[in-house]
Amino acid sequence: MFPWLLLALSVCVRPSTGLPPRHVDSVVQIVEALESTDHGFTGTVPELARALGGCSTPGCRAVLGEPPDVPPAPPTLSREQWLLFTQLLHHDAAAPERGAVLAPDGSTVALGPLLAGIEVGLKRATGWPVPTAEPPVDALYAVTIAEALGTSFLLARGGDGNRAALGPGGCWDDVDDPQNYTLLGPPSPIPDAIANGAMDGVLLGARLARAPIPLADLLRDYYGTGNGTEKGRPPSSYRRRDFGVLTGPEKLEREVAAMLRVLRVLPPTRELLEDVGPEEVAAIARQAARDFTEVYVECPAIVPRCMWGARPYRGTPKLLTLPLGSVYIHHTFIPSTPCRTFAACAHAMRSMQRFHQDTRGWDDIGYSFVVGSDGYLYQGRGWHWVGAHTKGYNSKGYGVGYVGDFSATLPDPDIIALVRDGLLPCAVRTGRLHRNYTLRGHRQMGRTDCPGNSLFREIETWHGFK
CATH class of the missing domain: 3.40.80.10 (Peptidoglycan recognition protein-like)
Structure with a gap:
């Protein structure tokens, strides 16, 4: 009914594409090349990601504005790198698993919410005015987790109990050359990859708002790419703990409720919420925040077989x-x-x-x-x-x-x-x-x-x- 709501990763296996591995290392190399010189795009790397479709939902557009036009392929990237980056950010309801990459710590991260949070952090560091959404929302949470979480639990309410609102996890075909990601169960709008990308987007966006650094350096340090993991655990392996410290359930509940009220007045989502009263919005936000916190903050991550x-x-x-x-x-x-x-x-x-x-x-x-x-x-x-x-x-x-x-x-x-x-x-x-x-x-x-x-x-x- 609303194709943009299909944020989950599909269970779809394809033959090898000849593209760089769908790994954070590949993303860091692409970002480094884009930051190294004038690449024909006047914005930041996260804005380029949004131009390619990385944050194309109604709520994200309401907060960050309409995406820029898609530029020509940057000369600093190889054809294969540009194609991979385009696939990772282009939202395709039929194959949204293309937005996920494997991190060195073994977790899987969706690039869309990650780069959306980073864009908010960079904008805040330059004195970006607070978005004028009504009711007011925290932009960092709106573009990473609040919209996806609210719509996921909104869709799951009142069903037969078989529609999942969170998860599942998944597995890669080859951890050394990851190309295809397969879910381990029925999809929801927030599979583990979306949850991980959203938490990372919040953490890295908050960090950049305090002290901007080149994006390639930020990602390399956070995920421990290259030789980073030889020095100990990368910060990404602490994401659940750090997100829990930064974001309590009460904060998450407030942001989900505020985002649902914003979605109520947006034309693409107005119909979805027309029969949902204020008390039900509050109940959905409360359950969403509680369940997300239990699954992704209080419970530890388990690496599947x-x-x-x-x-x-x-x-x-x-x-x-x-x-x-x-x-x-x-x-x-x-x-x-x-x-x-x-x-x-x-x-x-x-x-x-x-x-x-x-x-x-x-x-x-x-x-x-x-x-x-x-x-x-x-x-x-x-x-x-x-x-x-x-x-x-x-x-x-x-x-x-x-x-x-x-x-x-x-x-x-x-x-x-x-x-x-x-x-x-x-x-x-x-x-x-x-x-x-x-x-x-x-x-x-x-x-x-x-x-x-x-x-x-x-x-x-x-x-x-x-």
Whole structure:
């Protein structure tokens, strides 16, 4: 009914295009080339992105104005680079997955909301007057998340319960040469890539408003492109934490409600909201802010099996009966060194799965979830399949294993918190774990030193330990 609302990534696989990889590194190279010299476009790179369709929704046009005309191909870009950039920013309802790129930390980011937030930040740094939208909106949130979030929950209301308002995630065909992105479930207007791009757009837009720097340098630093990830975790791996600090649920709720009221008076969206009263607008905004915060701020990101290169499960997996009553904490021991990058953690997951399947003879990697020191959880058996982590208790609880040997040392504090303050409360809120769950170390359930003396002493202080 409203084609512009179809912001989700489609499940569509195409043959190799010969274009540069759909990776943040490719975007940084394009931006650097555009910033290096006069490229025949009088605006900024984000304005060029908007000319190509990167922010073409009614709300974005109301805030930032009509997009500039599309310029000729800049001479500083190769034909392939220009074609890739055009595809990434051109909003095509039939193939919107073209707007997503893979970041070095293993997350997937939609370029449209990212560059829209950056444009607002750059404008604010130059004294841009506040947009005259009525009611007033925060432009940074309006062009990144508020419009998409409000319309997603507006469309999902009053349905049969099968229409998702958030998610899902997806996987790339090849993490070394990403070209095609495939969703892992029915699309919504805010799949994970849109959520990540929106959060990054808010964070980087706010940063640029304080201290403008060249866009290529900003992206390179934030995503850790090139050799950046060798120096530790890139800032993008902290996006959920940082967005939560900057944006509380109350702020998000206010901006979603304000944007819905703006959409009510815009001709393209007036019909969509004509039967929605003020109280329902407030209720939609409240639910949207609450659900988004739970899914993308309070719950940690989990890297799906297809992203770390899992082999298929052997045989037929057995379903768990949820909610479970227990959690068992492990360390992998081997690999003994914590993994601190997506590439290293994915390699560790494949190595453990080969050992568990080929040497132990198990159907799959044994753990339910594995904890990397890159700031991400990795899906093993996941939420629904019986694992092979704690003999005699696999159907009674989740097995969560930290990558590394933690006999004498501890994981980093934020990696400890990833499970203690992130995964476990999230599992309770989503009905996968009983509120009065029991937490134990592997050694309490069998003859083993796992999860190491240091980590065991740590988990003795956690909620639910017995």
